Amino acid sequence: MSPPVGARPEHRFVEHGGEVEVELTAENEIGIFAAGLDAFAELVAGGEDGEPTELQIVLPGRDRTLLLVDWLNELLFLAEVQQFVPRRIAAIELEADGLEATVAGHRGTPRPLVKGVALNGLRFEQEGGVWHGRVVFDV
Amino acid sequence: MAVSSSTSELVQLDEMLWEIPAASRADMRVPARVFADRELLEAILADRALEQLQNVATLPGVVEAVLAMPDVHQGYGFPVGGVAATALPDGIVSPGGVGYDINCGVRLLALPVSADELGARREPLVHEFSRAIPAGTGKHGPIRLSSDELDEVLRAGPRALLARGIGCEDDLERTESGGCLPGAAPAAVSARAHERGAGQLGTAGSGNHFIELQRVDRVFDRAAADAFGLTEGQLTVLIHSGSRGLGHQVCTDHVRVMDAVQARYGIELPDRQLACAPASSPEGRAYLGAMAAAANYAFANRQALAHAVRESVRRVLGHDAAQATRQVYDVAHNVAKVERHGGRDVLVHRKGATRAFPAGSAEIPADFARVGQPVFIPGSMGTSSYVLAGEPGSMERSFGTTCHGAGRAMSRTRARKTIGGAELRRQLESQGIVVRCPSNQGLAEEAPFAYKDVGRVVSVVEQAGLARRVARLVPLGVVKG
Numbered sequence: 001m002s003p004p005v006g007a008r009p010e011h012r013f014v015e016h017g018g019e020v021e022v023e024l025t026a027e028n029e030i031g032i033f034a035a036g037l038d039a040f041a042e043l044v045a046g047g048e049d050g051e052p053t054e055l056q057i058v059l060p061g062r063d064r065t066l067l068l069v070d071w072l073n074e075l076l077f078l079a080e081v082q083q084f085v086p087r088r089i090a091a092i093e094l095e096a097d098g099l100e101a102t103v104a105g106h107r108g109t110p111r112p113l114v115k116g117v118a119l120n121g122l123r124f125e126q127e128g129g130v131w132h133g134r135v136v137f138d139v
Numbered sequence: 140m141a142v143s144s145s146t147s148e149l150v151q152l153d154e155m156l157w158e159i160p161a162a163s164r165a166d167m168r169v170p171a172r173v174f175a176d177r178e179l180l181e182a183i184l185a186d187r188a189l190e191q192l193q194n195v196a197t198l199p200g201v202v203e204a205v206l207a208m209p210d211v212h213q214g215y216g217f218p219v220g221g222v223a224a225t226a227l228p229d230g231i232v233s234p235g236g237v238g239y240d241i242n243c244g245v246r247l248l249a250l251p252v253s254a255d256e257l258g259a260r261r262e263p264l265v266h267e268f269s270r271a272i273p274a275g276t277g278k279h280g281p282i283r284l285s286s287d288e289l290d291e292v293l294r295a296g297p298r299a300l301l302a303r304g305i306g307c308e309d310d311l312e313r314t315e316s317g318g319c320l321p322g323a324a325p326a327a328v329s330a331r332a333h334e335r336g337a338g339q340l341g342t343a344g345s346g347n348h349f350i351e352l353q354r355v356d357r358v359f360d361r362a363a364a365d366a367f368g369l370t371e372g373q374l375t376v377l378i379h380s381g382s383r384g385l386g387h388q389v390c391t392d393h394v395r396v397m398d399a400v401q402a403r404y405g406i407e408l409p410d411r412q413l414a415c416a417p418a419s420s421p422e423g424r425a426y427l428g429a430m431a432a433a434a435n436y437a438f439a440n441r442q443a444l445a446h447a448v449r450e451s452v453r454r455v456l457g458h459d460a461a462q463a464t465r466q467v468y469d470v471a472h473n474v475a476k477v478e479r480h481g482g483r484d485v486l487v488h489r490k491g492a493t494r495a496f497p498a499g500s501a502e503i504p505a506d507f508a509r510v511g512q513p514v515f516i517p518g519s520m521g522t523s524s525y526v527l528a529g530e531p532g533s534m535e536r537s538f539g540t541t542c543h544g545a546g547r548a549m550s551r552t553r554a555r556k557t558i559g560g561a562e563l564r565r566q567l568e569s570q571g572i573v574v575r576c577p578s579n580q581g582l583a584e585e586a587p588f589a590y591k592d593v594g595r596v597v598s599v600v601e602q603a604g605l606a607r608r609v610a611r612l613v614p615l616g617v618v619k620g
Contacts, residue, residue, distance in 0.1 A: 015550045017186030017213030046578060066395075073391060080384050081334055111578060112345030112620050115387045116239035118215035119398060120412035136215045138239045138387075139346050139551070 009035035011042075016136065020114075021121065024133035029064065032124060032133040033071055034089050037103065040075050041086050043113050043137065050107035054090055055082070060098040065124040067099065068133055072117045075103070079110040113139050149173075149180070149189075155603040156536075158204070159193060166409065167196040173207040174537070174603050182548050182591055186213035188220070194409045195223050200230020200417070202485060206537050208492050209599040210546025210591060214238070216412030219491035220546055224538045225418065227477065227484045231406070232423045233415035234397065234430070236488035237475050239390040240344075241430055242437035243381030244315075244471040245515045247526070248445055249367075250374040251463035252456060254354040254615065257374060260455055261352070262573050265616030267451035268350050268376075269575035272444060272618060273342045280341030282443055289337055290325040296435035297442035306442040312504050314469040315494060318438040320476070324428025328385070329392050332429075336385025336436060341443035343380045345620035347544075347585055350448065351377045351517070352573075353524065353612040363510040363528045363609040367467050375612055376464075377524060378444045379517055381473065382437035389433045393426040418486055427475070434474055441469055467526075468504075468513040470494065472543035480538050487538045495529035495541035495606045503529075514606050516597055519545045519590035520582075520619070521567050524612045525597045532604025541606040542597070545590035554589040555580060573616030581619065 009031035012023045020043065024035035057074050061067040078084040085108040092101040115138040123134035149157045152172070157180060159171040171192040175183055183189065188211045195217055196205045202224050211220030216235035225231055257264065273280055282303070284292065291299040296319040297306050311318050328336075343350060355373045358364045369375070382389075397414035400422050406415060416422040445466060453461035475488045496503050496512040503512040511528035518524045522545070533539045549557075560579025563586050567574050576582045600606050 013552050015552060017188065017550060018219050018547050019213075019215055020551060046580075066398075077331065077335070077388075111581070113581070115346075116391050118235075118412050119394060119414065120215035120235075120410055122411065138215060 009038065011035045011039035019118070020137040020139050022135055022137070026131045029131055030092055030094050032068065032131050033092065033094070033099070036068055036072055036133060036135065037075065037086050037089060040072055040114070044079050044085060044110035046109065046111035048108060052104070052106050053084060054102050054104050055084060057101045057103060058098070062097055065122040068124055068135065069117045069119065069122065071099070072135060076114055076117065083107050083110060085110050115139060155599050159189065161196065164193055167193055169196050169201050170204045171196045171207070172204045173211065174599055174605070175209045176595065176599055179209050179591060179595060179599060183207070183211055188213045188218040191216065191218040191410070192221055194413060195221060195236070197409060198223060198225065198231050198233060198413065198415060199406055200225040202226050202230070203481065206540070208540070208542040209596045210491070210542045210544050212547045214490065216410050217488070217490040220542065221490045222492045222538055222540045223488045224480060224485040227486055228419040229417045230486060231415035232418040232426055232475060232486055233413055233488065234390050234393045234426055235412045235414060236490055237390070237430060238473045238490050239387045240381035240473055241386035241389060242434035242471045243473040244437065244441065244469060245517060246378045246441045246445055246469035247467040247513070247515050248376040248378070248448060249369060249465050249467050250376065250452060250460060252374050252460055253372040254374055255372065261615055264451060264455045265352055265573040265575060265618060267455050268352070268448060269618045271447040271451050272350055279338040280443065281447070282340045284337055284340060286333065289333060292340065292439045293325040293328060293432035293435055294323050295319055296438040300439055300442055305446040310442060310445070310466045313466045314438055315471055318435070318442070318469070320431035320434045322428055323431040323435050324425070325432050327425045327429035328389055328432050332385045332388035332392065335388050336383060339383040339385065340440055341447060342383060343444060343620055344383055345581065348380045348620055350444065350618045351614050352616040353377060353614055355610050356523065356613040357611045359608040359610060360528065366507055366510045367513055367526065367609065368465055369467065369526065369610050376448050377515060377517060377612065378441055378448065380441055380444060382433040383440060385436050386433035389429045393429060396422050397426070430475060434471065438469065470514060478539065480534070485538070487540070489540055491543050492540045493543045494539055495527065495533045496539050497529045497531045497534060514541055516542060516593060517544050518593035519587040520585050520617055521570060521572055521587045521614060522593055525593065525608060526610040526612065527597065527600070527606035528609050530604050530606050533606065536603065537605055541600045545593035545596055547589060548591045549589040551584040554586045555583045557588070558583055558586050572614050575617070576619040585619065
């Protein structure tokens with residue numbers, strides 16, 4: 001597995017009347033998934049750190065925007081059911097038909113905020129040599 | 140007269156009702172109407188809520204008009220505070236028109252104790268609420284359910300908890316739809332949703348969910364207040380929660396199914412989150428069965444939360460006070476229901492909007508038959524909440540619906556930048572409000588100034604004839620996730 005996340009994947013929370021909208025930028029596609037993880041981690045971080053843990057995530061899908069939604073929904077599920085607070089992508093393989101990743105984090109008390117990841121306003125595309133993503137979390 | 144907006148032209152139909160004509164966009168099937176006065180309309184125009192409402196007006200099978208309540212604000216797909224009715228059997232059902240938190244709603248309990256009688260026991264009582272009610276995502280509740288027991292909750296709602304001593308028949312009678320939507324199909328609820336829901340019954344959730352101790356500050360309608368069992372000075376507890384992770388997962392699962400199949404039904408939409416299918420289709424029926432199951436779980440969840448409140452009352456105020464703590468009513472504000480309006484069966488989607496049936500409706504308990512269905516409108520944290528009663532105008536103008544809250548006026552990001560949680564906590568406590576919230580950040584995001592003026596919202600629905608004020612409740616203490 002390779003972790004070519006690329007330099008400086010970034011996320012930025014933008015004004016949204018009711019929910020939490022986040023814009024993601026990165027130098028490659030994998031970086032968008034990393035930036036999404038960072039945004040989600042920021043939303044759920046809180047409480048004391050517990051045992052360090054690595055979890056595997058395997059997701060099928062050819063539509064990158066939906067794969068990003070599935071990625072974040074998987075992190076949400078793990079936070080809620082396994083009290084897993086993600087920190088970083090330890091390894092990832094992104095193929096045309098899905099992804100396989102190892103996510104490093106810790107057991108803890110994820111902050112209770114995110115209910116779901118909407119399909120509203122989704123973005124996953126390259127523009128001007130930079131990859132851009134956008135998602136809206138229902139909170 | 141007309142008021143220009145960034146997206147369309149609003150025409151004023153009467154003092155409290157505005158319309159974006161169907162002709163304003165080629166894909167709109169019906170007009171988009173908003174209940175508001177001028178000041179609220181300005182606030183509503185500050186975000187994309189009305190553009191989203193116009194998108195809702197494109198849904199196949201939508202009838203008469205889509206509606207925005209005065210607390211409307213931007214959501215994801217449907218605006219929060221939006222109402223849309225689709226003709227049955229073949230009009231669409233849209234999971235996004237219900238939202239992730241299926242049957243998010245409010246339940247009001249009335250205590251047989253006045254605020255004066257409570258005296259110095261206020262802080263201990265709020266503290267007991269915070270100890271008895273886990274608030275957050277993933278927090279395991281006090282009720283452990285086997286798979287079969289969870290399915291029984293999905294089928295029967297709070298009735299499934301009576302054998303455990305949680306709630307009573309009177310509670311069921313005083314719950315919208317008796318606490319059980321027909322047609323619940325546990326088999327249409329995914330394994331993942333079951334997994335999220337199994338341990339969360341009796342937890343409140345996060346964001347704007349809360350348990351609030353209140354005092355009846357003013358009664359506006361004596362006859363209705365008598366019917367609801369409310370008197371000035373009395374203590375009440377307002378519970379705001381929903382279907383927790385189980386309902387969130389039901390929405391996630393079925394939005395994706397409909398996103399994948401809608402082209403097969405010839406449906407094209409301006410927003411992917413509006414994903415839908417005909418209510419009569421296999422996908423539509425599956426969603427409605429899963430949604431009813433999640434709604435029943437939410438009714439049961441609020442029943443479990445009410446039980447925890449009663450147990451807290453027992454510990455602080457004694458057995459008799461707990462025994463005499465009655466449920467006023469429980470109403471949903473995120474749900475789709477089959478109802479009859481305008482002489483036909485329609486599926487009414489209420490996303491951040493409350494059913495408000497008037498006196499004489501066969502759907503409401505006999506105790507309220509002469510005054511109308513109770514409706515509870517939570518204010519923002521630190522401000523008043525209102526008890527309303529449904530009015531005939533709701534059946535004539537809004538598919539039997541009124542508002543659901545104050546409605547956000549500011550993003551969470553901006554609220555956090557405007558005030559720190561610690562400072563807000565000090566401000567609320569200086570007003571005499573006991574606050575229990577583990578997250579200063581979460582507290583700041585729910586700051587009172589991040590919401591519209593709930594008094595103005597309520598005034599609009601009253602002047603529009605949708606519901607009337609019965610009582611005002613002021614906060615004494617709040618528990619938030």
